[in-house]
Amino acid sequence: MPDFCSSPAPLPRRILGSALLLGLFTTGCARQHFFQPDARVPDSAAQAAVGPDSARVTAGRHYRRGAPGRLFFGRHYREVWAQPVTLPVLNLQTAAPGGLQPGKVGGGFQTTSMTLNGPGGRTYALRSLDKDPYKTLSKFLRHTFALNVVRDATSAGTPYGAFVVPPLAEAAGVLHTTPRPFYIRSDENGLGKASERFRGKVVLLEEKYESKENLGPAFGPGAVDLMESDDALAEIYQNPQHRFDQPAFLRARLLDLWLGDWDRHEGQWDWVAVQQPEGPTIYRPIPIDRDQVFFRFDDGLISWLVSKAVRKFRTFGPEYQSIGGYTRNARFIDSRALNEQTRRQYLSTAAALQQRLTDEVIERAARRLPPEVYRLEGPHLVAALKARRDALPRAAAEFYRRHAEEVVVPxxxxxxxxxxxxxxxxxxxxxxxxxxxxxxxxxxxxxxxxxxxxxxxxxxxxxxxxxxxxxxxxxxxxxxxxxxxxxxxxxxxxxxxxxxxxxxxxxxxxxxxxxxxxxxxxxxxxxxxxxxxxxxxxx
Known part of the structure; x- marks a missing residue:
């Protein structure tokens, strides 16, 4: 879902103007029942064929539109959202080693989310693949056609894109989470007070990297703590013996650029603190929340107009549409964690990523899509990733040029x-x-x-x-x-x-x-x- 606003405040005028224009082609009021009531496909034969531990589901069949709707609003990933796939049913006893228990319910404005607790203090994030931007709109707009328009824009993101990223990040040498998809039964009671909110939804489950209890061998020798960006920034600016691992952050940011992941503000990062044997403690980045990879937005008449007004809403494809748009949301963290890196380092890092992200790696990663979704999108995704990899040095040079114009040295x-x-x-x-x-x-x-x-x-x-x-x-x-x-x-x-x-x-x-x-x-x-x-x- 495009991040139209970061808090429940009125939308910017240019977005409202676009939404009003879109409203000419929609009903006058918000639909009372926009979302699918249950992700399970209402086909008893299909459900019986997959067995009791799996379910035949759609991530969001409510995003289907007829030819006029696709013409004006865009094709986006509507076919993918509506495509039935087979997913495992969430079992809290087997989803993670030692089982999971319900924890704190999240307070996000769009995604239904909560923390699950495992043995030894380990924590996991559970959140819905679908989003509801209801709370991001002003109270007035929540009951108008604008709500339909903004809800519909969720279909510009692919629901399964986050599952493609881990092998790509691994090959690139970037730390990563490993999300897994599940369906939550319509009679689930094991999530405590949050059970009703999650019933019938397709969700993502991944380990959280926000505290030292979640440390493991994957973080390498010397790792002493895990933390969110606010805590990492506080440590770095209090003590000169604490610093960003800037080469690692540059590598991660070029990976973001390659993936077309435009929503990389500081809240989208965790950090592992690594104590060097003779030197400072360095903070290596862990990208999280890959909701906007492979974004597809400007493929409708009206959504194309919106993309011209809001540069960050770019469509993923063989070419890099706008380096400024892709990187706008991350200006704050980029200015702090990339201020040492030179043009030569940008270009050498891009060249190294080209060598690491081979055709085999790309093709294997794309196969992590559900088979039915791969048939719809896999070949296009593979071709786009290969073309963007080949053009990565040019994109990195433009990325550097923008960063070099104004540099912060704290x-x-x-x-x-x-x-x-x-x-x-x-x-x-x-x-x-x-x-x-x-x-x-x-x-x-x-x-x-x-x-x-x-x-x-x-x-x-x-x-x-x-x-x-x-x-x-x-x-x-x-x-x-x-x-x-x-x-x-x-x-x-x-x-x-x-x-x-x-x-x-x-x-x-x-x-x-x-x-x-x-x-x-x-x-x-x-x-x-x-x-x-x-x-x-x-x-």
């Missing part, structure tokens, strides 16, 4: 020394030092003004020092955000022909910055400049 809550060397007209080097007497190199990268227009330095906590030097004609602009500690800026640099290529944002108290030709001091009484916000700009 410190931590400890004291650091930021050194900016404007060495010549084609190279500015930014280094960050920490530890005792700020002598340990924590970060270093060269920036070329042809690629990078702005570098943002965030001191965060601690007594930070910012030093700038060099006499050049061209250089990226440097914006400095001191943070809550006592901060000092010393700027002896010059950029000929341009003025004020260094800007310092901080409070009037606890900051020292002597006037200099390139330095524009923008202090204020409030503390808004201390915010290391979602945009990574502090502005």
């Amino acid at each position: 410190g931590t809550d400890a004291a650091e020394r930021f050194v900016v060397e404007r060495r010549n007209d084609t190279l500015t080097v930014v280094s960050v030092y920490g530890g005792e007497k700020a002598r340990t190199l924590l970060y270093q990268r060269g920036f070329r003004p042809a690629e990078t227009k702005l570098v943002l330095l965030h001191g965060l906590g601690g007594k930070d020092v910012f030093e700038l030097a060099g006499n050049v004609r061209r250089s990226p602009r440097i914006d400095i955000y001191g943070g809550p500690g006592e901060d000092t800026v010393v700027d002896s640099s010059r950029v000929a022909g341009l003025r004020r290529m260094t800007r310092f944002y901080d409070t009037k108290r606890n900051s020292v910055a002597d006037p200099a030709p390139e330095l524009k001091i923008k202090t204020e009484s409030g503390v808004t400049t201390h915010a290391f916000d979602r945009d990574g700009s502090g502005r």
Whole structure:
């Protein structure tokens, strides 16, 4: 389901306008019974043929539409949602080693979800394949045709795409979950208070990687903890001995790009903390929630118009339609976990993925689709993945170009020394030092003004020092955000022909910055400049 909004707030005007247009071809009010009452196919002979431990089901036969509906709204994956397949019936005693017990019910806006508890503190996620965006709409729109329109857009995602990803991620060297599909009986009572909400649904079950109880050999030596993004970010920005595994994150993000997975915001990642024998603790990414892989949206007249207004709603195919659209939702986490990576590293990582993602790997992964679904979509999926693999270096180069335009370089809550060397007209080097007497190199990268227009330095906590030097004609602009500690800026640099290529944002108290030709001091009484916000700009 397209992520029209991240909270139950009114939709953006451009989406509402598109929804109103769509409404010309729909009924005036929301359908009272939109979803299939039970995923089981009402065919007793078909059910008897698969035995008591399996069921013949459809993921969502309510997405079927006639020729006019497909013309205006798009073919999407309607055939796949309505295609009967055979799935195992969920048995809590055998679905995981040691059995499962009901846990906390999830609070997602679209997906029915809950946590299941296994032995030894291990936890598992259970969630429906189908979605209901009812809560994402304003109270007014929940009772209009707009609800039908937004519900129908769920068919742009394929219900079985997440099951194709694990062997591809494994081949790419990216950590992954291993989801499995199940059907939940219409008389299921083993899920506690949530039983009624799950009855008759097709669901996904996977192990959760949010706490150290779920650690295992797959995470390699030195793995000490598992956590969500909020906790990983807090650790990384509190202590300079905690860092992102940026090469691993780049590999994961290029895999996302290849899969057309556009919904990769920070909530879509877990992290494994790995203690290195002699060095910092690094945080390796684990992509989760593969709901939007192989997305297909712009294949109807009206949905094509919507895709032009909202760049992230791109259709998966042999070509990369929009690198900006594919990566928009992940700008926050990308700006923090990729800020060391160079163009050479982007291209070399893409080349390595090309070697790893062989034809055999792709074809084997596609066979994880239910056989009936493979006959509908398998050959097209395989051909698209092969074509996108061959074009991956070009996509990676464009991905890098976008990231290089504006780069965020944060410190931590400890004291650091930021050194900016404007060495010549084609190279500015930014280094960050920490530890005792700020002598340990924590970060270093060269920036070329042809690629990078702005570098943002965030001191965060601690007594930070910012030093700038060099006499050049061209250089990226440097914006400095001191943070809550006592901060000092010393700027002896010059950029000929341009003025004020260094800007310092901080409070009037606890900051020292002597006037200099390139330095524009923008202090204020409030503390808004201390915010290391979602945009990574502090502005």
